[in-house]
Amino acid sequence: MAAPLYKLNKPHLLGIEGLTALDIAMLLDRAKTLAAANFKIDKKISPLLDKTVINLFFEPSTRTQTSFELAAKKLGADVISMQVATSSVKKGETLLDTAMTLNAMRPTVLVVRHGDSGAVQLLAEKVNCGVINAGDGTHEHPTQALLDALTIHTRKGRLQDLVVAICGDILHSRVARSNILLLSKMGAEVRLIAPPTLLPVGIAGDNVTIYTSMIDGLREADVVMMLRVQNERMNGHFFPSAREYYHFFGLDAKKLALAKNDAIVMHPGPMNRGVEIDSAIADDVTRSVIYQQVEMGVAVRMAALEVVGEYHAGGAK
Amino acid sequence: MSAHAPMRPRTAYMNARILDPAAGLDITGSLLVESGIIQDMGTNIFEAGISPDIHQVDCVGLCLAPGILDMYAELPGSAGSRAEPLASSCQAAVAGGITTFVTAPDGTPVVDTPNVAEAVQRRGHEIGLANVLTHGALTMGAKGEALTEIGLLYNAGCVGFSNGTQPVQNTALLRQALVYAQIVDTTIISTPLEASLIAGGQIHESALATRLGLRGIPVLAETLAILRDIALAEATGARIHIGAVSTAAGVNLIRAAKAKGIDVTAHTAPPYFSASVSAADGYRTFAKLLPPLREEGDVTAILAGLSDGTIDAIASHHSPHAEDQKRVPFAQASFGAAGFETMLPLALDAVAAGRLPMLRALEAMTSKPAEILRLRVGRLVRRQAADFILFDPKAGWVIDSQHFVGACRNTPFQGRNVKGQLVMTIKNGRTVHTLNAL
Numbered sequence: 001m002a003a004p005l006y007k008l009n010k011p012h013l014l015g016i017e018g019l020t021a022l023d024i025a026m027l028l029d030r031a032k033t034l035a036a037a038n039f040k041i042d043k044k045i046s047p048l049l050d051k052t053v054i055n056l057f058f059e060p061s062t063r064t065q066t067s068f069e070l071a072a073k074k075l076g077a078d079v080i081s082m083q084v085a086t087s088s089v090k091k092g093e094t095l096l097d098t099a100m101t102l103n104a105m106r107p108t109v110l111v112v113r114h115g116d117s118g119a120v121q122l123l124a125e126k127v128n129c130g131v132i133n134a135g136d137g138t139h140e141h142p143t144q145a146l147l148d149a150l151t152i153h154t155r156k157g158r159l160q161d162l163v164v165a166i167c168g169d170i171l172h173s174r175v176a177r178s179n180i181l182l183l184s185k186m187g188a189e190v191r192l193i194a195p196p197t198l199l200p201v202g203i204a205g206d207n208v209t210i211y212t213s214m215i216d217g218l219r220e221a222d223v224v225m226m227l228r229v230q231n232e233r234m235n236g237h238f239f240p241s242a243r244e245y246y247h248f249f250g251l252d253a254k255k256l257a258l259a260k261n262d263a264i265v266m267h268p269g270p271m272n273r274g275v276e277i278d279s280a281i282a283d284d285v286t287r288s289v290i291y292q293q294v295e296m297g298v299a300v301r302m303a304a305l306e307v308v309g310e311y312h313a314g315g316a317k
Numbered sequence: 318m319s320a321h322a323p324m325r326p327r328t329a330y331m332n333a334r335i336l337d338p339a340a341g342l343d344i345t346g347s348l349l350v351e352s353g354i355i356q357d358m359g360t361n362i363f364e365a366g367i368s369p370d371i372h373q374v375d376c377v378g379l380c381l382a383p384g385i386l387d388m389y390a391e392l393p394g395s396a397g398s399r400a401e402p403l404a405s406s407c408q409a410a411v412a413g414g415i416t417t418f419v420t421a422p423d424g425t426p427v428v429d430t431p432n433v434a435e436a437v438q439r440r441g442h443e444i445g446l447a448n449v450l451t452h453g454a455l456t457m458g459a460k461g462e463a464l465t466e467i468g469l470l471y472n473a474g475c476v477g478f479s480n481g482t483q484p485v486q487n488t489a490l491l492r493q494a495l496v497y498a499q500i501v502d503t504t505i506i507s508t509p510l511e512a513s514l515i516a517g518g519q520i521h522e523s524a525l526a527t528r529l530g531l532r533g534i535p536v537l538a539e540t541l542a543i544l545r546d547i548a549l550a551e552a553t554g555a556r557i558h559i560g561a562v563s564t565a566a567g568v569n570l571i572r573a574a575k576a577k578g579i580d581v582t583a584h585t586a587p588p589y590f591s592a593s594v595s596a597a598d599g600y601r602t603f604a605k606l607l608p609p610l611r612e613e614g615d616v617t618a619i620l621a622g623l624s625d626g627t628i629d630a631i632a633s634h635h636s637p638h639a640e641d642q643k644r645v646p647f648a649q650a651s652f653g654a655a656g657f658e659t660m661l662p663l664a665l666d667a668v669a670a671g672r673l674p675m676l677r678a679l680e681a682m683t684s685k686p687a688e689i690l691r692l693r694v695g696r697l698v699r700r701q702a703a704d705f706i707l708f709d710p711k712a713g714w715v716i717d718s719q720h721f722v723g724a725c726r727n728t729p730f731q732g733r734n735v736k737g738q739l740v741m742t743i744k745n746g747r748t749v750h751t752l753n754a755l
Contacts, residue, residue: 017528095645095646096644096645114646116646116647116648116649117529117530117531117600117646117647117648118529118530118531118600118646118647118648119646121599121600122600122644122645122646136530137530137531137646137648138530138531138532139529139530139531140530174530177527177528177530200526200527200533201522201523201524201526201527201533202523202524202525202526202527202528203524203527
């Protein structure tokens with residue numbers, strides 16, 4: 001199928017911050033079309049046919065990397081995935097040196113994940129191929145926000161005026177930051193629910209309200225998005241214990257009952273069952289869309305690779 | 318020159334606006350230098366005519382002020398740095414009108430023994446451009462665990478004592494240091510940062526920090542440290558100097574302490590009255606400073622504090638870094654900016670903008686820090702060393718690090734339009750820097 005590509009008119013996809021509502025809508029639309037076509041496209045019109053896509057992951061990742069790999073392959077690209085051990089990349093020189101080395105191999109798109117906020121942007125300034133941010137520090141994870149939005153849109157038919165509750169470790173979450181930017185841009189009402197120690201300064205905004213209680217924040221929510229609590233945060237510095245966290249901020253049936261009857265439950269994975277989410281809810285196919293999120297991830301990454309690839313490959317052939 | 322020319326060359330700087338903040342002097346007149354010493358100065362010193370053997374420098378439209386005393390520069394230490402060797406730092410200093418600077422004690426090696434203190438000064442003397450002085454470390458290795466030989470370091474020339482950018486966290490030890498240091502006439506300099514609140518921090522805690530995904534450094538890190546320092550000064554009667562102050566809340570605390578009669582002084586650095594946290598947007602590592610750049614309201618409060626004397630002094634906090642220490646992900650980048658060559662222009666720019674009185678600005682960079690550190694520099698005095706600067710307070714220009722004399726170019730003020738330009742630096746009567754355009 002030969003759906004016309006819309007032009008992103010940006011060399012890279014570094015964050016939701018740089019995207020307009022129209023950019024987001026077009027990307028989601030394209031991804032939806034791809035998903036509906038079972039991820040099949042006519043490779044002859046793919047801007048990435050026989051082009052090189054390099055996945056450069058400075059942080060370990062299974063699902064995101066696999067998702068990008070699959071997406072690039074479906075677009076007919078040659079894909080190389082590199083897991084760069086973080087220990088050898090303590091120095092920034094190595095980041096740029098690695099980037100320049102890969103750049104010399106003339107990839108069309110570099111997909112980069114890095115543990116430091118801004119590292120992907122820094123790298124993008126130095127290379128002359130397209131760069132897609134697959135997560136940088138606690139800054140952004142744009143394709144995750146796009147796949148979340150696509151999942152919501154698929155289930156709810158819209159984003160506008162939906163009440164989306166994002167619960168958990170907002171402070172350390174790039175997923176939360178990208179989602180907040182995307183959902184508020186698209187006219188959803190965003191509620192952030194977290195213990196005050198896990199809320200960053202100045203995060204509230206026009207469509208973004210803060211709650212420190214699940215009971216208040218979940219009322220009449222259309223979407224409940226749970227965030228992973230990293231093990232290293234459970235050392236008693238941000239909250240006292242996993243047990244107490246689960247009691248106040250873990251999603252169980254009782255708390256979920258406060259949301260709308262048809263509210264969906266999301267999680268970017270990997271889940272800590274019994275810490276931020278009750279196992280029964282995670283597995284409840286009527287509410288949980290966690291595996292649908294994974295599926296939408298491939299579609300969104302195909303769309304992202306297409307538009308960035310299009311910019312650099314100089315048009316579909 | 319005739320055979321009868323005097324052995325000692327004389328130079329007259331004619332028709333300058335002579336500014337000496339220590340004396341409250343602001344006159345139009347001339348200044349005569351002989352053998353590196355200020356022979357005379359005043360409105361009418363050549364009323365009876367000027368001897369033809371005196372070399373004359375026409376200074377119409379220029380200000381003449383004491384050479385700048387920079388009381389705190391974060392140099393890499395006497396072991397030098399691949400980024401900026403001391404000779405290069407000295408050139409940068411005089412290109413910024415600085416005729417005397419004091420280095421922080423926490424370079425490599427740490428200034429915790431008399432040998433190191435002497436080596437720094439000796440190296441500066443060999444270079445012979447600016448007076449190079451040093452602070453001593455308050456604790457061995459600046460580790461905050463055991464006191465250094467404060468008395469012996471003082472005798473070896475250390476002009477103040479500090480623990481550098483890692484302030485002493487052990488309050489009991491700091492109290493001992495303050496009490497003990499009274500055996501000599503010295504000042505303890507405390508960096509107002511509470512370690513547990515700056516750990517991992519990258520920029521001012523703000524909506525911008527959240528947006529960039531960078532850990533914030535709260536205002537509380539500064540105010541808590543200042544509160545402790547003030548309480549210690551009050552309890553021990555010791556002289557404590559706080560710097561660099563970056564927040565409005567910090568200025569208010571110091572103002573209140575001074576009103577109570579507590580013996581506390583303070584300094585800030587030009588970035589804190591010239592830029593806000595937004596300079597770091599886009600992950601600009603050149604604007605990564607410690608303390609961090611704060612909000613516009615803090616900039617205004619720092620200028621107000623400088624104007625009313627709450628903030629006594631301005632120090633450069635010159636911190637040279639090689640390009641590759643800054644061309645890295647933000648969290649990996651070093652803190653600090655090159656500051657020698659932008660200190661005077663940024664202060665003069667605040668003067669030109671009407672946000673800081675001229676004499677106060679100069680006092681904060683000359684006689685006031687000299688008074689705090691008990692140094693005999695920073696004033697225009699007959700029979701004393703001819704260390705002074707000439708500058709054009711009205712000249713507008715653009716800061717361009719490509720034209721920096723020093724080796725390091727890590728300035729957050731690249732491309733900034735400023736008003737007020739250094740024209741000449743004279744050290745011991747010798748011209749050590751001249752603006753190229755002249």
